[in-house]
Amino acid sequence: MRTVRRLRKETDGEHSVSVIAALGSLNSHGPLTLSELADAEGMSRPSVTVLAAALLDHGLIAKEADPSDRRLVRIHLTPSGKRVLDQSRTRRNAFLAKRLGTLNVEELRTLDRAASILLRLVETSR
Amino acid sequence: MRTVRRLRKETDGEHSVSVIAALGSLNSHGPLTLSELADAEGMSRPSVTVLAAALLDHGLIAKEADPSDRRLVRIHLTPSGKRVLDQSRTRRNAFLAKRLGTLNVEELRTLDRAASILLRLVETSR
């Protein structure tokens, strides 16, 4: 919890962690339906509807209808959204670099391995 | 974020992550003033006031005045609070055990080392 609060503060202005996370999913998975995004982010469909509306509002994503199934709304990053994501990464990296600079190579490697393991745990969780 | 949302859901009813975290701080550090707790949890004093009021309401902590400085409010775990903390750990451990069971010893060791490193990072942050 401490870490989350800390990171939220460090992200500072601009865009929330959830927004950046959603952009990240879209970036790595390509276009997604809202349900797919909800699933990827581990949040409810209604919440994603709201989040997507905000992203659309800021011009970070675009919606497109699926021609074969008119219930589906597929969204994808706009160039602007990609830019925001990249900038956020740069800013976040600057912060992390400062903090992680106090670690030695062995410790960094441990964190890297741990990240892979945790990612796998989360991915396979239902 | 995914992990946080997941854990929040998994903690299920009973008490929130923040509550348990606060109880944990009190358990490991002993009695704390509200400001000290705010500092330990990385949250603002007003937020801690509210949190502490909730804990008091549930009988998980007790307040005591500092005789030498009457501005200070020192809080400590009640037996009931200790019990809740222990139960939460048991429940959380059951969940983690199920999930971590899929990892081998080497991976578990990596996570353990990573946890120490991250804890150190957070502790030394500001």
Next chain:
DNA sequence: TAAGCTAATTAGTATGGCTAACCAGTTTGG
């Protein structure tokens, strides 16, 4: 002893998520 500092609180606000209920499409079984 007044001025200023610190601890805690109160009040008001924002964010970010949820469930329940609903509508619009699609699929399926009689």
Next chain:
DNA sequence: CCAAACTGGTTAGCCATACTAATTAGCTTA
């Protein structure tokens, strides 16, 4: 082939959790 059931998305209403700004009480110091 059409009614029932299901699925994707949305809307409405709500709750939890945290914040900042302002206030109060107590302490410290010039």
